[in-house]
Amino acid sequence: MTKDQETKKLESESTMAEGTTGSYATMSLDENKRIVMCKDHGVIDPKNIIEQLARYCVTWIGEWMKTLEGYKEGNWEVFSKEIIHEFHDQDITYKIHHQDYLQAITKKPHAWDGNIHAYVQEYTTIASTVQANGRLDEFTKMSWFLQGLPEKLWNKVIDKAKLNLSDDMLPIDFRKVVQYEGNKKVFEEDEMKQKEMEKLVEAPKKTASFVKTEESELKAKAKSSDSTNIEAAIKKMTNEFTNLALAMRVQSNQIQGNSDQYYMLQREGSLKPIPNYPTNVTVNPTTVQENTQLPVNPYLAQNGSPMTGYSSACG
Numbered sequence: 001m002t003k004d005q006e007t008k009k010l011e012s013e014s015t016m017a018e019g020t021t022g023s024y025a026t027m028s029l030d031e032n033k034r035i036v037m038c039k040d041h042g043v044i045d046p047k048n049i050i051e052q053l054a055r056y057c058v059t060w061i062g063e064w065m066k067t068l069e070g071y072k073e074g075n076w077e078v079f080s081k082e083i084i085h086e087f088h089d090q091d092i093t094y095k096i097h098h099q100d101y102l103q104a105i106t107k108k109p110h111a112w113d114g115n116i117h118a119y120v121q122e123y124t125t126i127a128s129t130v131q132a133n134g135r136l137d138e139f140t141k142m143s144w145f146l147q148g149l150p151e152k153l154w155n156k157v158i159d160k161a162k163l164n165l166s167d168d169m170l171p172i173d174f175r176k177v178v179q180y181e182g183n184k185k186v187f188e189e190d191e192m193k194q195k196e197m198e199k200l201v202e203a204p205k206k207t208a209s210f211v212k213t214e215e216s217e218l219k220a221k222a223k224s225s226d227s228t229n230i231e232a233a234i235k236k237m238t239n240e241f242t243n244l245a246l247a248m249r250v251q252s253n254q255i256q257g258n259s260d261q262y263y264m265l266q267r268e269g270s271l272k273p274i275p276n277y278p279t280n281v282t283v284n285p286t287t288v289q290e291n292t293q294l295p296v297n298p299y300l301a302q303n304g305s306p307m308t309g310y311s312s313a314c315g
Contacts, residue, residue, distance in 0.1 A: 047074040053083075099135050102126045106148030119148055 054065040065071055070079025105122060123145055130136045146154050 047076075049076060050074060050079050099130050102130055102136070103144055106144045108148070116149070123148060 050065075050071055054062045054071060056062075057065065065079075065083075068079060068082045070076070070082050102123070105119070105126075108119075127136060127141050127145070131138075131141060146157060149157065
Protein backbone atom coordinates (compact mmCIF):
# COMPACT_ATOMS: atom_id res chain seq x y z
CA MET A 1 0.00 0.00 0.00
CA THR A 2 1.41 3.36 -1.08
CA LYS A 3 1.58 6.35 1.22
CA ASP A 4 -1.26 8.07 -0.66
CA GLN A 5 -3.47 5.02 -0.33
CA GLU A 6 -2.71 4.76 3.37
CA THR A 7 -3.51 8.44 3.88
CA LYS A 8 -6.78 8.05 1.99
CA LYS A 9 -7.71 5.03 4.13
CA LEU A 10 -7.06 6.96 7.33
CA GLU A 11 -9.18 9.86 6.07
CA SER A 12 -12.02 7.45 5.26
CA GLU A 13 -11.83 5.86 8.69
CA SER A 14 -11.84 9.29 10.29
CA THR A 15 -14.91 10.29 8.27
CA MET A 16 -16.77 7.14 9.27
CA ALA A 17 -15.88 7.64 12.91
CA GLU A 18 -16.99 11.27 12.89
CA GLY A 19 -20.05 11.74 15.06
CA THR A 20 -19.61 8.24 16.50
CA THR A 21 -23.17 7.03 17.12
CA GLY A 22 -25.17 9.68 15.24
CA SER A 23 -23.78 9.00 11.79
CA TYR A 24 -24.32 5.26 12.17
CA ALA A 25 -27.95 5.70 13.08
CA THR A 26 -28.35 8.00 10.06
CA MET A 27 -26.79 5.36 7.83
CA SER A 28 -29.33 2.86 9.12
CA LEU A 29 -32.31 5.14 8.58
CA ASP A 30 -32.13 5.41 4.80
CA GLU A 31 -31.17 2.51 2.54
CA ASN A 32 -29.97 4.68 -0.35
CA LYS A 33 -27.90 6.88 1.93
CA ARG A 34 -26.40 3.80 3.53
CA ILE A 35 -25.38 2.34 0.16
CA VAL A 36 -23.83 5.61 -1.01
CA MET A 37 -21.85 6.08 2.20
CA CYS A 38 -20.65 2.49 2.17
CA LYS A 39 -19.57 2.70 -1.48
CA ASP A 40 -17.69 5.91 -0.73
CA HIS A 41 -15.68 3.97 1.83
CA GLY A 42 -15.31 0.87 -0.31
CA VAL A 43 -17.55 -1.21 1.95
CA ILE A 44 -20.34 -3.14 0.20
CA ASP A 45 -20.79 -6.52 1.85
CA PRO A 46 -23.30 -6.33 4.78
CA LYS A 47 -21.06 -8.32 7.09
CA ASN A 48 -18.16 -5.95 6.39
CA ILE A 49 -20.43 -2.96 7.02
CA ILE A 50 -21.36 -4.33 10.44
CA GLU A 51 -17.73 -5.02 11.34
CA GLN A 52 -16.62 -1.56 10.16
CA LEU A 53 -19.28 0.18 12.23
CA ALA A 54 -18.30 -1.72 15.36
CA ARG A 55 -14.61 -1.11 14.67
CA TYR A 56 -14.73 2.65 14.22
CA CYS A 57 -17.09 3.48 17.06
CA VAL A 58 -15.99 4.58 20.49
CA THR A 59 -14.50 1.54 22.21
CA TRP A 60 -17.36 0.84 24.61
CA ILE A 61 -19.97 1.29 21.86
CA GLY A 62 -18.04 -1.01 19.52
CA GLU A 63 -17.84 -3.70 22.19
CA TRP A 64 -21.55 -3.30 22.89
CA MET A 65 -22.35 -3.71 19.16
CA LYS A 66 -20.56 -7.06 19.16
CA THR A 67 -23.10 -8.37 21.69
CA LEU A 68 -26.08 -7.67 19.41
CA GLU A 69 -27.86 -10.50 17.61
CA GLY A 70 -27.53 -8.75 14.25
CA TYR A 71 -23.74 -8.56 14.66
CA LYS A 72 -23.44 -12.23 15.59
CA GLU A 73 -25.64 -13.31 12.66
CA GLY A 74 -24.10 -10.87 10.18
CA ASN A 75 -27.63 -9.63 9.45
CA TRP A 76 -27.60 -5.94 8.50
CA GLU A 77 -31.39 -5.47 8.71
CA VAL A 78 -31.55 -6.72 12.30
CA PHE A 79 -28.33 -4.96 13.25
CA SER A 80 -29.42 -1.59 11.82
CA LYS A 81 -32.75 -1.70 13.69
CA GLU A 82 -30.93 -2.38 16.93
CA ILE A 83 -28.67 0.63 16.34
CA ILE A 84 -31.59 2.93 15.47
CA HIS A 85 -33.46 1.88 18.60
CA GLU A 86 -30.46 2.68 20.77
CA PHE A 87 -29.09 5.86 19.17
CA HIS A 88 -31.95 7.63 17.35
CA ASP A 89 -32.04 10.40 19.98
CA GLN A 90 -28.39 11.20 19.26
CA ASP A 91 -28.79 11.41 15.49
CA ILE A 92 -28.29 15.11 14.69
CA THR A 93 -29.03 14.63 10.99
CA TYR A 94 -32.39 13.13 11.84
CA LYS A 95 -33.21 15.88 14.31
CA ILE A 96 -32.64 18.83 11.99
CA HIS A 97 -34.95 17.37 9.36
CA HIS A 98 -37.98 16.59 11.52
CA GLN A 99 -40.71 18.90 12.75
CA ASP A 100 -41.50 16.79 15.83
CA TYR A 101 -38.10 17.41 17.36
CA LEU A 102 -38.37 21.13 16.66
CA GLN A 103 -41.61 21.32 18.63
CA ALA A 104 -40.20 19.14 21.38
CA ILE A 105 -37.33 21.50 22.21
CA THR A 106 -39.79 24.41 22.70
CA LYS A 107 -41.39 22.53 25.59
CA LYS A 108 -38.20 22.43 27.63
CA PRO A 109 -38.05 25.12 30.34
CA HIS A 110 -35.48 27.85 29.71
CA ALA A 111 -34.32 30.25 32.41
CA TRP A 112 -32.61 33.66 32.28
CA ASP A 113 -29.14 32.31 31.70
CA GLY A 114 -26.82 31.12 28.95
CA ASN A 115 -29.12 28.35 27.76
CA ILE A 116 -31.37 30.97 26.12
CA HIS A 117 -28.59 31.64 23.61
CA ALA A 118 -28.13 27.90 22.99
CA TYR A 119 -31.89 27.51 22.54
CA VAL A 120 -32.02 30.32 19.95
CA GLN A 121 -29.13 28.80 17.99
CA GLU A 122 -30.57 25.29 18.01
CA TYR A 123 -34.11 26.39 17.18
CA THR A 124 -33.05 28.73 14.38
CA THR A 125 -30.90 26.08 12.70
CA ILE A 126 -33.49 23.31 12.85
CA ALA A 127 -36.42 25.60 11.94
CA SER A 128 -34.61 26.84 8.84
CA THR A 129 -33.99 23.29 7.62
CA VAL A 130 -37.53 22.11 8.31
CA GLN A 131 -39.03 25.25 6.76
CA ALA A 132 -36.87 24.85 3.66
CA ASN A 133 -38.35 21.39 3.17
CA GLY A 134 -41.84 22.90 3.14
CA ARG A 135 -42.95 21.36 6.43
CA LEU A 136 -43.20 24.53 8.53
CA ASP A 137 -45.06 27.80 7.95
CA GLU A 138 -43.86 31.16 9.27
CA PHE A 139 -46.59 31.57 11.86
CA THR A 140 -45.99 28.16 13.42
CA LYS A 141 -42.26 28.78 13.37
CA MET A 142 -42.56 32.04 15.37
CA SER A 143 -45.30 30.73 17.66
CA TRP A 144 -43.26 27.71 18.71
CA PHE A 145 -40.16 29.82 19.14
CA LEU A 146 -41.91 32.18 21.57
CA GLN A 147 -43.36 29.28 23.54
CA GLY A 148 -39.83 28.02 24.16
CA LEU A 149 -38.81 31.34 25.74
CA PRO A 150 -39.53 32.40 29.33
CA GLU A 151 -42.93 34.12 29.52
CA LYS A 152 -41.37 37.44 30.55
CA LEU A 153 -39.64 37.62 27.17
CA TRP A 154 -42.74 37.07 25.05
CA ASN A 155 -44.02 40.66 24.94
CA LYS A 156 -40.52 42.09 24.56
CA VAL A 157 -39.82 39.95 21.51
CA ILE A 158 -43.21 40.71 19.94
CA ASP A 159 -42.88 44.47 20.44
CA LYS A 160 -39.23 44.68 19.42
CA ALA A 161 -39.65 42.59 16.28
CA LYS A 162 -43.01 44.22 15.45
CA LEU A 163 -44.26 40.87 14.32
CA ASN A 164 -46.79 40.98 11.51
CA LEU A 165 -47.17 37.48 10.16
CA SER A 166 -49.87 38.46 7.69
CA ASP A 167 -51.53 41.58 6.32
CA ASP A 168 -54.55 41.26 8.59
CA MET A 169 -52.71 40.33 11.80
CA LEU A 170 -51.28 42.99 14.10
CA PRO A 171 -48.67 42.38 16.79
CA ILE A 172 -51.39 42.56 19.45
CA ASP A 173 -53.27 39.76 17.68
CA PHE A 174 -50.19 37.59 17.63
CA ARG A 175 -49.70 38.27 21.32
CA LYS A 176 -53.23 37.01 21.96
CA VAL A 177 -52.52 33.87 19.98
CA VAL A 178 -49.39 33.16 21.99
CA GLN A 179 -51.23 33.85 25.24
CA TYR A 180 -54.01 31.54 24.11
CA GLU A 181 -51.52 28.77 23.44
CA GLY A 182 -50.00 29.28 26.88
CA ASN A 183 -53.40 29.33 28.56
CA LYS A 184 -54.44 26.24 26.65
CA LYS A 185 -51.46 24.39 28.06
CA VAL A 186 -52.37 25.52 31.58
CA PHE A 187 -55.98 24.44 31.10
CA GLU A 188 -54.89 21.02 29.88
CA GLU A 189 -52.64 20.59 32.91
CA ASP A 190 -55.45 21.71 35.23
CA GLU A 191 -57.83 19.28 33.57
CA MET A 192 -55.39 16.43 34.12
CA LYS A 193 -54.96 17.44 37.77
CA GLN A 194 -58.74 17.64 38.15
CA LYS A 195 -59.13 14.12 36.81
CA GLU A 196 -56.49 12.87 39.20
CA MET A 197 -58.29 14.58 42.09
CA GLU A 198 -61.57 13.00 41.04
CA LYS A 199 -59.93 9.59 41.05
CA LEU A 200 -58.58 10.21 44.55
CA VAL A 201 -62.02 11.33 45.76
CA GLU A 202 -63.91 8.49 44.11
CA ALA A 203 -61.62 5.79 45.50
CA PRO A 204 -62.64 6.30 49.20
CA LYS A 205 -66.30 6.58 48.15
CA LYS A 206 -66.19 3.19 46.47
CA THR A 207 -64.46 1.67 49.48
CA ALA A 208 -66.96 3.25 51.90
CA SER A 209 -69.86 2.12 49.74
CA PHE A 210 -68.51 -1.41 49.65
CA VAL A 211 -68.05 -1.47 53.44
CA LYS A 212 -71.53 -0.01 53.97
CA THR A 213 -73.10 -2.57 51.64
CA GLU A 214 -71.27 -5.42 53.31
CA GLU A 215 -72.26 -4.14 56.75
CA SER A 216 -75.90 -3.77 55.66
CA GLU A 217 -75.93 -7.31 54.32
CA LEU A 218 -74.55 -8.67 57.58
CA LYS A 219 -77.14 -6.72 59.58
CA ALA A 220 -79.91 -7.95 57.30
CA LYS A 221 -78.74 -11.54 57.71
CA ALA A 222 -78.54 -11.12 61.50
CA LYS A 223 -82.00 -9.53 61.59
CA SER A 224 -83.43 -12.29 59.43
CA SER A 225 -81.82 -14.91 61.66
CA ASP A 226 -83.24 -13.24 64.80
CA SER A 227 -86.72 -13.09 63.25
CA THR A 228 -86.54 -16.75 62.34
CA ASN A 229 -85.46 -17.70 65.87
CA ILE A 230 -88.23 -15.61 67.45
CA GLU A 231 -90.88 -17.08 65.17
CA ALA A 232 -89.66 -20.59 65.95
CA ALA A 233 -89.74 -19.88 69.71
CA ILE A 234 -93.27 -18.46 69.50
CA LYS A 235 -94.45 -21.44 67.48
CA LYS A 236 -92.88 -23.85 69.95
CA MET A 237 -94.40 -22.03 72.94
CA THR A 238 -97.83 -22.06 71.25
CA ASN A 239 -97.57 -25.78 70.66
CA GLU A 240 -96.51 -26.35 74.27
CA PHE A 241 -99.46 -24.34 75.60
CA THR A 242 -101.81 -26.25 73.29
CA ASN A 243 -100.41 -29.58 74.52
CA LEU A 244 -100.62 -28.42 78.13
CA ALA A 245 -104.24 -27.38 77.74
CA LEU A 246 -105.05 -30.69 76.06
CA ALA A 247 -103.36 -32.69 78.82
CA MET A 248 -105.15 -30.73 81.55
CA ARG A 249 -108.45 -31.27 79.77
CA VAL A 250 -107.82 -35.03 79.56
CA GLN A 251 -106.88 -35.22 83.23
CA SER A 252 -109.94 -33.18 84.18
CA ASN A 253 -112.19 -35.53 82.25
CA GLN A 254 -110.56 -38.56 83.87
CA ILE A 255 -110.93 -37.14 87.38
CA GLN A 256 -114.56 -36.26 86.70
CA GLY A 257 -115.15 -39.80 85.46
CA ASN A 258 -113.63 -41.28 88.65
CA SER A 259 -115.89 -39.17 90.82
CA ASP A 260 -119.00 -40.21 88.89
CA GLN A 261 -118.11 -43.88 89.21
CA TYR A 262 -117.46 -43.47 92.94
CA TYR A 263 -120.86 -41.99 93.64
CA MET A 264 -122.58 -44.62 91.55
CA LEU A 265 -120.86 -47.41 93.50
CA GLN A 266 -121.74 -45.74 96.78
CA ARG A 267 -125.43 -45.76 95.87
CA GLU A 268 -125.34 -49.43 94.88
CA GLY A 269 -123.50 -50.37 98.08
CA SER A 270 -120.87 -52.42 96.24
CA LEU A 271 -117.21 -52.32 97.18
CA LYS A 272 -115.91 -53.45 93.78
CA PRO A 273 -112.68 -51.79 92.57
CA ILE A 274 -113.00 -49.16 89.84
CA PRO A 275 -112.55 -50.90 86.47
CA ASN A 276 -109.46 -50.16 84.35
CA TYR A 277 -107.72 -48.28 87.16
CA PRO A 278 -104.89 -50.08 88.97
CA THR A 279 -105.20 -49.48 92.71
CA ASN A 280 -103.94 -50.94 95.94
CA VAL A 281 -106.64 -49.50 98.17
CA THR A 282 -110.20 -50.38 99.05
CA VAL A 283 -113.03 -47.95 98.82
CA ASN A 284 -115.38 -47.51 101.76
CA PRO A 285 -118.39 -45.26 102.04
CA THR A 286 -116.53 -42.53 103.87
CA THR A 287 -112.88 -42.28 102.74
CA VAL A 288 -110.63 -42.76 99.73
CA GLN A 289 -106.90 -43.41 100.21
CA GLU A 290 -104.67 -40.63 98.78
CA ASN A 291 -102.23 -43.03 97.18
CA THR A 292 -104.71 -43.98 94.50
CA GLN A 293 -102.75 -44.16 91.22
CA LEU A 294 -104.40 -42.28 88.32
CA PRO A 295 -104.14 -43.68 84.81
CA VAL A 296 -101.07 -42.64 82.82
CA ASN A 297 -101.75 -40.26 79.91
CA PRO A 298 -100.17 -41.75 76.71
CA TYR A 299 -99.21 -38.32 75.28
CA LEU A 300 -97.43 -37.24 78.47
CA ALA A 301 -95.64 -40.55 78.74
CA GLN A 302 -94.20 -40.08 75.25
CA ASN A 303 -93.42 -36.30 75.19
CA GLY A 304 -92.70 -35.51 78.81
CA SER A 305 -94.22 -32.80 80.97
CA PRO A 306 -95.56 -29.86 78.93
CA MET A 307 -94.38 -27.44 81.58
CA THR A 308 -90.86 -28.82 81.36
CA GLY A 309 -90.84 -28.35 77.57
CA TYR A 310 -92.18 -24.82 77.92
CA SER A 311 -89.45 -23.91 80.43
CA SER A 312 -86.73 -25.16 78.09
CA ALA A 313 -88.22 -23.19 75.17
CA CYS A 314 -88.23 -19.99 77.14
CA GLY A 315 -84.72 -20.56 78.42
